[in-house]
Amino acid sequence: MNGDGLSLDDGRAVRLRVPDGAARAPVALLLQPFGAWDADAALPAEVSGNGPVRLFADLGAALAGAGCAAASFDTRFVTEDRRGGAGSPRFTFTGLVDDAVRAVELLRAHPGVDGRRVALLGVSMGAEVALAAAQRLGGEAVLVLVAPKVEAGPVFQRWLGLDRRLEWLLSGAFTGPDGSVDLAAARADLSGRSGWWEEFDLPERFGPRAEPEVLRAELAWEYDAWERGALDGSDGTAPASFWRDWYAQPAPYRRLSGLRGRVAVHVGTEDWTTPPRHAHLLHRAATAGGLESRLTVHPGLGHLLSPRTAAGLRTYGPFDPGFLRSVTASVGDLLGTPPAPAAPAAATG
Structure with missing residues (x-):
């Protein structure tokens, strides 16, 4: 019925x-x-x-x-x-x-x-x-x-779009003796990235290895730009009206x-x-x-x-x-x- x-x-x-x-x-x-x-x-x-x-x-x-x-x-x-x-x-x-x-x-x-x-x-x-x-x-x-x-909402979305990426990159699996992050190895880890970070272009942008503080700064800049755009209506998954109300x-x-x-x-x-x-x-x-x-x-x-x-x-x-x-x-x-x-x-x- x-x-x-x-x-x-x-x-x-x-x-x-x-x-x-x-x-x-x-x-x-x-x-x-x-x-x-x-x-x-x-x-x-x-x-x-x-x-x-x-x-x-x-x-x-x-x-x-x-x-x-x-x-x-x-x-x-x-x-x-x-x-x-x-x-x-x-x-x-x-x-x-x-x-x-x-x-x-x-x-x-x-x-x-x-x-x-x-x-x-x-x-x-x-x-x-x-x-x-x-x-x-x-x-x-x-x-x-x-x-x-x-x-x-703001706390969760920042973890989703920024903090979990940093957690994964800096967890130790990709960190060398000098503290740099092996981005080539991170890209090769398809199982680790699957389902949440499919498009991984960091090696093209920063080279095969990068300093943690550079990654923290660059990924934070990118996340903040995404968040401003979402609240202004440029995110493709939901309109500004949704993001503003959900964040409140x-x-x-x-x-x-x-x-x-x-x-x-x-x-x-x-x-x-x-x-x-x-x-x-x-x-x-x-x-x-x-x-x-x-x-x-x-x-x-x-x-x-x-x-x-x-x-x-x-x-x-x-x-x-x-x-x-x-x-x-x-x-x-x-x-x-x-x-x-x-x-x-x-x-x-």
């Missing part, structure tokens, strides 16, 4: 997958990472590095098999006009939260699901959207947060202080986009705030909870089967549905 006629205020359809034969099943609202994701959270093979994937189609099917409905919709990154990079009041982080809140309201009123049992399940930036939506909705929150980003948001973990309810957090040990420290901080904040929280750490899985290829390259989907079983069990535990078999070899805390 799908949610015929279920749509957001701008007409975007909310796709509702209900288990066959289920009467008023509980439901999880699935919220996507940053970027132009459709309702199925589809990625082409050249982006995933592991063949074409449909993350939310797979997750929705797993949830349905465990007796839980799943809902999702195209994000505003798919439907909104970027207006030459300026964006609009609709194309903001707050707009994503508006959509999540409205979808929960629709699900709570839908006769095909149990509106008293609705979970927000967010992946990466979707976890931040889920936290903000739960804060606005009030009441008892049920949150499943996968690969969460919990630092404030509080650190996501701080939203937990005003919430009541239950939280499940999942992260992969190989996540090099939102490293496990984010999940640990979120779990710590949840327990400190009196929420019931369970953290599951998945060995060997990356940002979108998929393993590396046989060649050691990072992938972005499809979800690992063990993770699918584990996250489905989390939803079942929180909403009271029969849990799927738990994933093996996942550390919990």
Whole structure:
């Protein structure tokens, strides 16, 4: 069964997958990472590095098999006009939260699901959207947060675009006895760079070796130029309206202080986009705030909870089967549905 006629205020359809034969099943609202994701959270093979994937189609099917409905919709990154990079009041982080809140309201009123049992399940930036939506909705929150980003936007984005590059280059693997960095060796490390620093032109710019302080200065200059451009509308991934609004948001973990309810957090040990420290901080904040929280750490899985290829390259989907079983069990535990078999070899805390 799908949610015929279920749509957001701008007409975007909310796709509702209900288990066959289920009467008023509980439901999880699935919220996507940053970027132009459709309702199925589809990625082409050249982006995933592991063949074409449909993350939310797979997750929705797993949830349905465990007796839980799943809902999702195209994000505003798919439907909104970027207006030459300026964006609009609709194309903001707050707009994503508006959509999540409205979808929960629709699900709570839908006769095909149990509106008293609705979970927000967010992946990466979707976890931040889920936290903000739960804060606005009030009441008892049920949150499943996968690969969460919990630092404030400017802090996180600077790590993503600058600090992790410096961490990797200066970690010691490429540092010679004289302290210089072997850029030729860094370029040759395809496994280390895969999935986050694909275009590596530093040897052409600085030669086969470079001094650490030169790299710190040059990469900081480049990052600052990117950030200014993003806030002014020259970034191709999101308009200025989004970046400015997102940068103004509080650190996501701080939203937990005003919430009541239950939280499940999942992260992969190989996540090099939102490293496990984010999940640990979120779990710590949840327990400190009196929420019931369970953290599951998945060995060997990356940002979108998929393993590396046989060649050691990072992938972005499809979800690992063990993770699918584990996250489905989390939803079942929180909403009271029969849990799927738990994933093996996942550390919990």
